[in-house]
Amino acid sequence: MIYREAGDFKTSYAADNQTFPIRGDRVAYYLVIAFAFLVVPFFINDYWANSIVLPFLIYAIAALGLNILIGYCGQLSLGSGAFMAVGAYATFKLTVAFPGMSIVFVILLAGLVTAAVGVLFGLPSLRIKGFYLAVATLAAQFFLIWLFTQQPWFYNNSPTGMISMPTREFLGYPVTGARASAVSMYLFCLMFAVALAWLARNLTRGTMGRKWMAIRDMDIAAEIIGVNPMLAKLSAFAVSSFFIGVAGALLFGVYLGAVEAGEAFGIDKSFLILFMVIIGGLGSILGSFLGAAFLIVGPVLLKLLLVNQLGWPSDLAAHLEIMIVGALILVVLILEPHGMTALWRTIKEKLRLWPFPH
Amino acid sequence: MLDTKPDEGYTTADGRQIGGVAMEMKNITLRFGGVVAIKDISFDIRWGEIRAIIGPNGAGKSSMLNVISGFYHPQDGEVWYKGYRRARMRPYQVARTGIARTFQNIALFEGMSVLDNIMTGRLNLMNAGFISQAMWWGKAAREEEEHREKVEKVIDFLEIQHIRKTPVARLPYGLKKRVELARALAAEPSILLLDEPMAGMNVEEKEDMSRFILDVNDEFNTTIVLIEHDMGVVMDLSDRVVVMDYGKKIGDGTPDEVRNNEEVIKAYLGVEHD
Numbered sequence: 325m326i327y328r329e330a331g332d333f334k335t336s337y338a339a340d341n342q343t344f345p346i347r348g349d350r351v352a353y354y355l356v357i358a359f360a361f362l363v364v365p366f367f368i369n370d371y372w373a374n375s376i377v378l379p380f381l382i383y384a385i386a387a388l389g390l391n392i393l394i395g396y397c398g399q400l401s402l403g404s405g406a407f408m409a410v411g412a413y414a415t416f417k418l419t420v421a422f423p424g425m426s427i428v429f430v431i432l433l434a435g436l437v438t439a440a441v442g443v444l445f446g447l448p449s450l451r452i453k454g455f456y457l458a459v460a461t462l463a464a465q466f467f468l469i470w471l472f473t474q475q476p477w478f479y480n481n482s483p484t485g486m487i488s489m490p491t492r493e494f495l496g497y498p499v500t501g502a503r504a505s506a507v508s509m510y511l512f513c514l515m516f517a518v519a520l521a522w523l524a525r526n527l528t529r530g531t532m533g534r535k536w537m538a539i540r541d542m543d544i545a546a547e548i549i550g551v552n553p554m555l556a557k558l559s560a561f562a563v564s565s566f567f568i569g570v571a572g573a574l575l576f577g578v579y580l581g582a583v584e585a586g587e588a589f590g591i592d593k594s595f596l597i598l599f600m601v602i603i604g605g606l607g608s609i610l611g612s613f614l615g616a617a618f619l620i621v622g623p624v625l626l627k628l629l630l631v632n633q634l635g636w637p638s639d640l641a642a643h644l645e646i647m648i649v650g651a652l653i654l655v656v657l658i659l660e661p662h663g664m665t666a667l668w669r670t671i672k673e674k675l676r677l678w679p680f681p682h
Numbered sequence: 683m684l685d686t687k688p689d690e691g692y693t694t695a696d697g698r699q700i701g702g703v704a705m706e707m708k709n710i711t712l713r714f715g716g717v718v719a720i721k722d723i724s725f726d727i728r729w730g731e732i733r734a735i736i737g738p739n740g741a742g743k744s745s746m747l748n749v750i751s752g753f754y755h756p757q758d759g760e761v762w763y764k765g766y767r768r769a770r771m772r773p774y775q776v777a778r779t780g781i782a783r784t785f786q787n788i789a790l791f792e793g794m795s796v797l798d799n800i801m802t803g804r805l806n807l808m809n810a811g812f813i814s815q816a817m818w819w820g821k822a823a824r825e826e827e828e829h830r831e832k833v834e835k836v837i838d839f840l841e842i843q844h845i846r847k848t849p850v851a852r853l854p855y856g857l858k859k860r861v862e863l864a865r866a867l868a869a870e871p872s873i874l875l876l877d878e879p880m881a882g883m884n885v886e887e888k889e890d891m892s893r894f895i896l897d898v899n900d901e902f903n904t905t906i907v908l909i910e911h912d913m914g915v916v917m918d919l920s921d922r923v924v925v926m927d928y929g930k931k932i933g934d935g936t937p938d939e940v941r942n943n944e945e946v947i948k949a950y951l952g953v954e955h956d
Contacts, residue, residue, distance in 0.1 A: 336827075337826075337827045337830040337831065337834075338823070338827055341826065341827075341830070523816050526815060526816050526817065526818040526822075527815060527816055529818070530810070530815045530818070530822055530826055531805060531808045531810065531815060531822075531825075532812070532815050534794070534798060534801060534802050534805060535802075535805060537791060537793060537794050537798070538791050538794075538802050538805075540791075540793065541790075541791035541792050541793045541794065542789050542790075542791060542792075544753075544789070545785065545789035545790070545791070546791075546802075547772070547773045547774045547777075548751060548753065548773045548774075548777060548783060548785075548789075549774075549777055549782070549802055549803060549805065549806075549865065549866075549869065550774045550777030550778050550805055550806040550869070551774055551802075551805060552772075552774050553774070559812075607793065
């Protein structure tokens with residue numbers, strides 16, 4: 325009976341409004357954060373960092389961004405891959421042009437550039453919605469990738485058409501480039517992921533979030549009660565693109581090191597992030613992390629199981645992996661159409677009464 | 683008869699003091715292509731009164747309310763509000779001038795809790811900046827608490843404490859109507875527009891809703907414009923009634939005057955042809 329809400333009385337509105345009103349949740353949250361910052365760094369190695377932890381953290385940031393747009397504001401977008409590319413190319417151009425600038429600052433600036441581009445491509449949302457908007461954002465996907473692969477200015481005329489990240493240090497430790505260690509890359513990405521998740525939570529719990537959700541649930545009623553639909557939609561596009569831009573910057577700068585836009589940020593990335601958001605749970609911060617975990621960690625665990633434990637040939641395992649993950653997506657969505665967070669919520673409701681049925 | 687003086691208002695039968703003109707509709711005409719929804723209608727709304735708009739289906743009542751809340755823009759005519767001619771406004775701008783409304787078909791935000799729904803009513807009164815909200819520091823956190831307190835008063839007033847944290851989608855119809863009224867009230871409007879607040883309710887729910895409407899008017903001195911089909915309710919609640927039929931105004935006055943108006947009787951009951 326550790327996890328329960330009975331007897332946990334609130335005496336102020338601030339206490340009632342806090343992110344984790346149940347003490348068990350609060351403790352678990354602090355434990356996870358402490359574990360991630362204090363314990364994981366001592367055990368992480370290159371394999372774990374590169375195959376699971378870094379992509380998980382980076383895609384979780386992207387999923388958070390897309391969740392703000394789709395899950396909170398109800399604006400469908402299929403341009404996330406391209407927005408990640410904007411973040412990546414902005415980081416490249418900025419850090420090459422200003423080698424002395426702090427890498428954190430560069431990445432934040434890249435996020436702001438992406439936010440501006442996102443607002444630009446969010447303009448159609450003022451007139452169209454739903455699937456039609458999704459198709460309009462496809463224009464962003466194809467146009468931006470075309471721009472980054474065909475215009476030499478963006479990749480500084482490199483003969484391969486690729487951009488590669490020079491070594492940059494943060495607090496004296498290299499976090500990008502070949503010399504960066506697994507620990508420093510991990511802590512660098514973790515820092516961004518935690519800070520941005522906190523930011524997303526704050527933005528969605530207050531006035532801003534309510535405006536977004538009002539537009540999502542019924543845009544006409546939202547306008548009648550005084551929400552300026554243009555500001556609400558465009559701010560969602562801006563914040564969402566900022567997150568996705570930062571994710572793109574980290575994916576390029578920290579994780580991959582060298583990318584080519586068409587290959588790394590194609591439409592399949594847009595879909596991957598969209599799936600994370602839908603499987604994790606629309607309109608939920610936790611859901612973004614769960615969705616990213618499912619689609620990043622799931623395949624790796626499967627591969628470990630099939631190849632290392634059962635000794636199957638790796639090409640067979642690779643094909644099976646795709647099929648099994650696909651089937652798992654279907655299973656999750658049939659069991660719980662509202663994503664893994666809803667599953668978690670159901671478990672919580674059951675736990676409240678356990679071991680009694682009623 | 684009312685003892686109406688042009689600028690000072692009048693006193694109702696039960697002794698409430700009604701003020702001067704809050705809003706005046708002057709020769710409003712609204713067309714949708716060839717269909718004339720509202721034909722040259724003029725009437726006024728006075729501070730503190732409960733003003734009803736009645737009429738058969740398709741008479742243009744809801745269109746009239748939509749004109750007031752800025753959702754439709756009439757082709758002809760003027761809306762005067764607080765002594766000034768109102769320029770063409772978007773609905774969210776109208777909301778910021780102190781006009782709140784409820785809808786005929788409930789328009790709550792189904793994905794949010796009751797509390798969040800009512801908090802949206804106060805959006806226009808909250809103005810913490812983006813950075814403050816993102817950091818949840820200073821103004822944003824303080825403001826959230828202050829407005830929560832105001833919202834709790836509305837929740838208390840409408841007796842919906844027990845469903846505070848329930849998602850709106852799970853509520854029964856009658857409670858949804860009440861939550862919608864709560865959201866409109868949370869905005870602290872000067873004029874409250876109610877579009878069929880009692881449609882689809884049973885007698886008990888209607889009585890509750892009537893009591894809330896009277897209480898709102900009495901306690902907050904809110905001016906209320908109301909569309910309703912239930913004649914008994916309208917005649918009991920309202921101070922003055924506008925009667926519409928086929929987009930035209932066929933009667934205007936106290937419930938008693940309207941009840942005895944020949945044209946109104948004709949529209950509602952029909953007349954004998956000899």
